[in-house]
Amino acid sequence: MKKKLKASFSEKILFIFLISLGIFSFSFFFIVKNKCFFVENIDPNKIQFSNPQNIVVMNVECGNVIIELLPDLSPNAVKRFKYLVKKGSYNHSAFYRVVKDTFIQAGDLEYGNIDNINYYKVGSGKSGLGTIKSELSKNFLFEEGSVALAREDEFNTEDSEFFITLKKIPLYIGEYTPVGKVIYGLDALKKIKTGTKVEYVLRPDFINYIKLLN
């Protein structure tokens, strides 16, 4: 005759605890693995823009980033940026220089593309369009989400590369040519793969595409 064993109260508690721990670990594993889990994807079609002709949508791994361009501040830089966006030149461009919570940089069209990333030369590539003159402004404050053209050591060497600040950097005021500012989707940029020890990020994240809203 088999004796039916009954679980004690403490055993039941332990069993429930282990089941809960299993469920928690399982879901935590998938949440942590998905770095974009907590990032809200912005749908630009659901937003009313007052100046849609100056709105750019950049799609990255964690969703859309909406950038408002500032042609009044730097007309030539915005013209160059828009031209490259329209041409699709920035699509699949690497975020090759990324400093955690500080800034991300992309736009090397020659050595920083998903099909041809050259770690020795990335950051020195050209667009083939030549350089443009710096358009500096003391009124552009380089707050979180500021978009500006990168340059070489000298001024008037801006080409296609751009960076976006992830924090306020007053040191940059008057140093770089502003292009615009991120108005939605900064959280998606904060999830881009970082590399703080070196000049470039190994196996970097890429821009999926950038397009003009209109």
Added chain:
Amino acid sequence: MKILLILLLILQINSLKADEIFNLVKIPNLEVYKLNNLNGLKYLNAKKDFKIGIKNNIRCNKSNKQNLDNKFSLISKNLARYDADFLNRINLRFIVLCENLYVSEINTGGIPDHAKRTLILDLNFNEKYFERVMHHEIFHIIHNGFKVLFDEEIWSDLNDKTFKYAECSTCSNRLGLDLYLETNGFLTEYSKSIASEDMAEVYSFLMTDKINIENMANKDSILFNKVEYIKTRIDKILNF
């Protein structure tokens, strides 16, 4: 223990972190000290030791906060004499403050970098010369931007025909920075090293001890010509 030391050394080597300041001036381990200055100069200080240059031949230690605060008024007072327009013309924007600055194991008061618009200053440099050294180094930035204006051959011809400068500023033992009582065309022993150092010495004395130097120049025709050479060319930059 040895393993621990090696690990610490590796961590130290790898502590070169790219940040927003490094991105701009290509010097690691800096932090902002003071940004909003009337003439647009941006002061940065070393929060950790750093090494830069070819084969890391330039090194400087982190600045002590108290030392920095104490010296800063003297530094800013001297550099405030240059207005924003002049600084833009000569291409100077960033002042990096650190302690015990060495180039190839030779202690130096300052290192100018015209291309990066940066001047590194050693807070611990001999106090007797510190103020003048700042202007001396600024002259090097000016000179780098206006090589044609400050022609070394024309300058050398101002000297006595028998005099010859050394091959480089550190190739000779002419290193004294004290003002000569008898000038004979040169203000200090270091003036005799190379032409550009001679120019920088004349310029720095004009910035810190103008009346005395003009008086000395009135009794020394070579020095007089050198003083006039510097003055006229600086005026050209001012009125460019």
